[in-house]
Amino acid sequence: MTFIEWVQDTVHNVNEDGWDGAKDSVEQLRIGAFRRLDWLSNGVHIYEHDWDLLIVLDGCRYDLMEEVVEEYNFLESIERFNSVGSSSSEWLRRNFTEDYRDEIEHTIHVTGNPNSKQDLLVREFSVLDEVWEYEWDDDLGTIYPDAITDRAIALHREHSPERMLVHYMQPHHPFIENPIGEGFGESDPWSCLQKGDVQRETVWQKYRQNLKYVLNHLPLLLRNVDAEKVIITADHGNLLGEYGLYGHPAKVAVSELRTVPWCKTTVEDTGEYEPTLVPSHDQAADVAERRLADLGYR
Structure with a gap:
């Protein structure tokens, strides 16, 4: 998100939700700043x-x-x-x-x-x-x-x-x-x-x-x-x-x-429990x- 887009979103959020909308926009700005540093993380894959x-x-x-x-x-x-x-x-x-x-x-x-x-x-x-x-x-x-x-x-x-x-x-x-x-x-x-x-x-x-x-x-x-x-x-x-x-x-x-x-x-x-659940995958999209x-x- 560009700075101009962030400003536009902030104006919209404030118009819609007042102070809560402004806080939401500030949070998104903070998240964006942290995401720029994500490449520095050194997480370990579980299969390692x-x-x-x-x-x-x-x-x-x-x-x-x-x-x-x-x-x-x-x-x-x-x-x-x-x-x-x-x-x-x-x-x-x-x-x-x-x-x-x-x-x-x-x-x-x-x-x-x-x-x-x-x-x-x-x-x-x-x-x-x-x-x-x-x-x-x-x-x-x-x-x-x-x-x-x-x-x-x-x-x-x-x-x-x-x-x-x-x-x-x-x-x-x-x-x-x-x-x-x-x-x-x-x-x-x-x-x-x-x-x-x-x-x-x-x-x-x-x-x-x-x-x-x-x-x-x-x-x-x-x-x-x-x-x-x-x-x-x-x-x-x-x-x-x-x-x-x-x-x-x-x-x-x-x-x-x-x-x-x-x-x-x-x-x-221990063999103490016998499973009973029957799976069913017929679900709506x-x-x-x-x-x-x-x-x-x-």
């Missing part, structure tokens, strides 16, 4: 590391995981990992490329993230199960972790893959147990925070609670697959006002977005757009 099972917690900051790691025995260690993206779409496009086709073809990919429809440019996985297509909760506006776990266990037992990637949507909003936004006319907590309708510590506390929600569901998966080298990580983090920015804009190379947890563990299948809108992307 050795793992059998990679569990991705969508939108989990390193310091958020650091606050709760001691509460979970299966999180044996925590390290910092520099992600290749600051948004899910960017993470998908930069990790799953032609350079890693051989690894991709030997990976089962189970995902609850609707960005996979448009941003997985190399899709030749051993199995690609886009669970968000058929197990989305329309009232909640996201997918529960149990559906992802069920399909991951079923596919792991059926195929005994060289690699499996399991992508959960939490702690990404909507916050399941205590949502933010309904009382403020907003669809996401970052907008509420930006407009001053809610305090930062309130958003952080509910963000942490949503992380613990998914971590509390992980033992079911970890007790029902065999994997020696398990990594629990994230695709990106979130900004809560740092640098005057909110959420997770793409191509913004700051630590709050790019530094994610890298937790190691080992798991063994606009299903991905509607799912992304629920998550605040549209």
Whole structure:
């Protein structure tokens, strides 16, 4: 965007939304400035590391995981990992490329993230199960972790893959147990925070609670697959006002977005759980757009 275009957009935003419109324009200016520095980032591709099972917690900051790691025995260690993206779409496009086709073809990919429809440019996985297509909760506006776990266990037992990637949507909003936004006319907590309708510590506390929600569901998966080298990580983090920015804009190379947890563990299948979910992919053409809108992307 040129400076003249930015000025024109700013005038339009102010006419439409007053002071809130002006703040939106300033935020876009800041994002543009950070994107000019994106080439300096040195994110690491996930396939540059050795793992059998990679569990991705969508939108989990390193310091958020650091606050709760001691509460979970299966999180044996925590390290910092520099992600290749600051948004899910960017993470998908930069990790799953032609350079890693051989690894991709030997990976089962189970995902609850609707960005996979448009941003997985190399899709030749051993199995690609886009669970968000058929197990989305329309009232909640996201997918529960149990559906992802069920399909991951079923596919792991059926195929005994060289690699499996399991992508959960939490702690990404909507916050399941205590949502933010309904009382403020907003669809996401970052907008509420930006407009001053809610305090930062309130958003952080509910963000942490949503992380613990998914971590509390992980033992079911970890007790029902065999994997020696398990990594629990994230695709990106979130900004809560740092640098005057909110959420997770793409191509913004700051630590709050790019530094994610890298937790190691080992798991063994006890056979205690029998999957029951039957996948169904007969969905309307606009299903991905509607799912992304629920998550605040549209």
